[in-house]
Amino acid sequence: MASSSSPAPAALTESGMTHRQVLEALSGLLLGMFVSMLASTVVSTSLPVIIHDLGGDQAAFTWVVTATLLTTAISTPVWGKLADLVNRKLLFQLAIGIFVVATAAAGFAQNPEWLIAMRAVQGLGAGGLAALSQVIMADIISPRERGRYMGLFGAVMALATIGGPLVGGLITDSLGWRWNFYVALPFAIAALIIVQRTLHLKPFTARKVSIDYVGIILLSTAVSLLLIWVTLAGDSFDWWSIPTLLMVGGAIVAAALFILVELRSREPLVPLSMFRNRTFTLAVLASIATGIAMFGASVFLSQYMQLARGATPTQAGLMTIPMIGGLLVASVGVGQLITRFGHWKPYLIGGGVSLIAGSWLLTTIHYDTNFALVSVYMFLLGAGVGMTMQNLVLIVQNTTEPTKIGVASSGVTFFRSLGGSIGVSVMGAALASQVTDLLGGRKADITAALATLGDQAPTWAQQLQSGSLPQVSAMPDALRVIFEDVYAQGISHSFLILVPFAIMSLIAIVFLPNVPLTRMTNRERLEAGEADLATVSVSEGMDTLTATAASPVDSDRHRHSDESRAASRPESPR
Template sequence: MAELRKKAAETPAEPAARSVRVVVLALMITMLLAMLDNLIVGTAMPTIVGDLGGLEHLSWVVTAYTLATAASTPIWGKLGDLYGRKGVFLTSIVIFLIGSVLSGMAQDMGQLIGFRAVQGLGAGGLMVGVMAILGDLVPPRERGRYQGMMAGVMAIAMIGGPLVGGTITDHLGWRWSFYINIPLGAVALAMVTAVLHLPRKERSTARVDYLGAALLTVGITAIVLVTTWGGTEYAWSSAVIMELIALGVASLVGFVFVETKAAEPIMPLHIFRSRNFTLMSVVGFMTGFVMFGAVLFLPLYQQSVQGASATNSGLLLLPMLLAMMIVSLVAGRITTGTGKYKIFPIAGSVLMVGGLLLLATMDTGTSRLTSGVYMAVLGAGMGFLMQITMLVAQNSVELKDMGVASSATTLFRTLGSSFGVAIMGALFTGRVQDEMAARGGAAVTEGSAQLDAASLAKLPDAAREAYEYAVASGTHIAFLVGGSVAVIALVAALFVKEVPLRGAAEPQTPATGPEEAAAGSTGPEDSTGTKPSPPAKASQNA
């Protein structure tokens, strides 16, 4: 009994349910900030270019934000582990809001790109902070319910983002697509400051792993630039792309070497000793690969082939996003009730593969109802996977590594999305151009493979029909490859080890194996199978 009481004392007590709900509301608002931004700004981009000029630099408005977000994600996670999550999280919100204000005040495209990088730097800490704080506040068995709510926020952002962006741009001007972050951010700041109470961390005396952070940043930047520029700005075989690949590989190899020597590594490699954590990283990468590819190509198919309006582009994804939100909430509830989760990544991977293969069968005669059913199947699969991957990853590490686990999982999903958009986009564009060369004539193939509605309406009937066929063919190959890649997620999910999640009131039982140790709040065992000593008991913040 004494041993059980000691173990229970080492686990942070669950906050009052009411306080948790208020904090979760603040976290959801913050997550909404990060999710909405690119969607709103994307809708406003034509107006921004018309006002500021600099069309040739248009892609950098998005690229600068994405690069800063991806590169800073693991750094924010580690800083939270070292110096306390609340202060680091509040700092990321403030930086994001500063970047938003400056972006809204930009007078030329160069300023906007620089300020978007500042905004992305803050955004890197938002998602990581939300997930890591949730991991600190809520016991593992209860966490699925709240993470299901986070998936709902993601779906709402994807549906509402383009609509909100279009409305703001039309009635208030494009600068308000950035200023809209201020009231939401202010509410989140006030709520987090007032109600969030986490165990106080003693200031770490360990030296920050600056070299590891620099190498990881260079490596991530090179990867994102390769996937962003490859096949668009530069040919895949061009010297620039080859140099970026070499730089990325060299940086990441150097990063791994540095991490084995650092006293306090920016991303401790020992977290990958946990089988479940490594498998969830693979599943998260594949989910990002599939999800953002689908978000890119489904509206394009519906607009070009099915004649849907681009104005309500967010609504085109409604079947997929609603299915994702509902399934995620249900999976979270079941996880909370049973403490078990292995069935969800398996079921999710099966549905994801099935949905992609169904989408690959779409042609010029596919109805909106049929495509909507296919999208719902894909959305249900992603609903099973989106938050379960984070939940299992967090429970495969020690509490002291909660931040780096959350940031690593987020990073793998982000990199997966970059690869998905690049690979599926290259295949789509190549197929469209090939089909148009055979059917529609050179006049179209010399232009973009993605024509807007106005350009499409100006084409002769024969050319337009050829283009519709080409888009359907491009969609087919993109989703076929996506389905094939998603099989990797299914294989990884099959090897996940089922460990019932510990509930708030349950004492931790002695671990009997590698992943059983991860089920407790004190984390997994080391590579020898020996459970490490629990972290020092933290004093509670008043």
């Protein structure tokens, strides 16, 4: 008989691991995601200063952000496909390495072109971190349990997103903006070590690797041409012109060829058969608006704080805390509620409503809008992102065959990043066009303001004519009021682009099939499916007899097997 003083065994989760073991396995993933977010957010509040110092314009500002989003979007399905074929732990470590090397190289930028190029390479690593973290989570945690752990990811994202702008602003104001690109290096080294020591995954059955290189090239071509056209049209050339015809036509042809290649490929980059799953299709539509909201808000709210309210980088970081607070509260709170009660749809609908409200209200902001109101608007937008972003991936994983978890998870992330990159490009183009038009209508006011500056007038006139992004906080009061008003109107106008996508997201969420969350991990579902194939010849009568005499453990195993078949079964059309 065991001694009464023996310690009680640690409670197991339904994945067969203790809570501590799960946290240990997730620690490296969480730190890797923290590195990715931190390296991006520390420069968000500093970008206006960086682009000003490097002599870039609004187009360069937009492309510094878009380049990362574009390569993240394009590389995400590649990483997802690799995750279904080769060692996932090694891939995750490789993604961290690529991301950090590119981030450090960006710190040596002497012109906008080098910065944009390194940010593009940075996106390759970010795509891997985003896709692989979701896939690896599915290996060790069941969808029903995953809610509370998704909340941890939300908390890490919120911590990096809150702390990043604050740290970045302080570094820029005290040491210089280049140090922003080096702050993630020690965290990255720690993440590599922790992943190596704590993450232990059972290997899948080895099979021949086949990468769809043609699909990668065609997808890259189609998306790149589209984004370049959106950025340059109306500025470098007319909307209706030969360059427009060539770029848009080329994007359409590349997209059509991509679809044909995917239909014929043995290992397609984006399996089009996934769109037969209604959950996947609707989640993709909903995730597009989430991507635009998340990336667009982080980029243009930072500009609003500095260019429309005259804030320093440090102050801008502090002023965007309400949005991140909304994301943190919603992500962690909703994750806990989903795990506790098992219901996910009401929270996603609430997130869609919050996304619409926040994006619409941000179209009403001016340079002198009461900051308490702006904070409420940002909180609503952040809460909408927090309730929808991770949970859209969760419900797709819940209904996807275990062997396709990688491409399904990365598929949702891909379209979220793609939506974000296109959305940021369109919002940036709208902002640049609106600012140009508004400044043209304020020429008389600008001339009158310059006339009051005396000997400083020629210097400021030359800076305004250079076309580079202005540093509004350093302007004399007479000029600053004009530019704050112009940029506030331009930024609020750009948020109009987000509203219809937010409405589309809510409609897609409403029609998502309300499939219960399974209590099995991806590994258990795969093993249960294999067991079903091995016993398929057993008669129905013997199944009934066995089920009657089964022990509680066997009954639970049968329940898991039933859940596996239900989760892997294609959805019937409704």
